[in-house]
Amino acid sequence: MRVKDVIFPLLAVGFVFVGFGDRFLPAPLSTASASTREQLNGFLKGMFRGFSTYNRYHKTEEMIRQAEQAERKK
Secondary structure: OOHHHHHHHHHHHHHHHHHHHHHHOOHHHHHHHHHHHHHHHHHHHHHOOOOOOOOOOHHHHHHHHHHHHHHHHO
16 A cells, blocks of 8 residues: 555544544543644644734834824924
8 A cells, every 4th residue: 555545544534533523522532632623723823923913004103103202202
């Protein structure tokens, strides 16, 4: 049996286990599925924590702050 023939079914079973396993599996496996999903979510959030979101109004907000500071100085 080739490796390519095994990869897709294993990935499909893994996705179903992580995504929906806590809804239909018995008790020890359902808690494992839920905890695995929570750990994956935490890992992925941690990977992308350093990225800042795009603020399209950044320049406008900066200009407003500068104008307010100029008004306070007068």
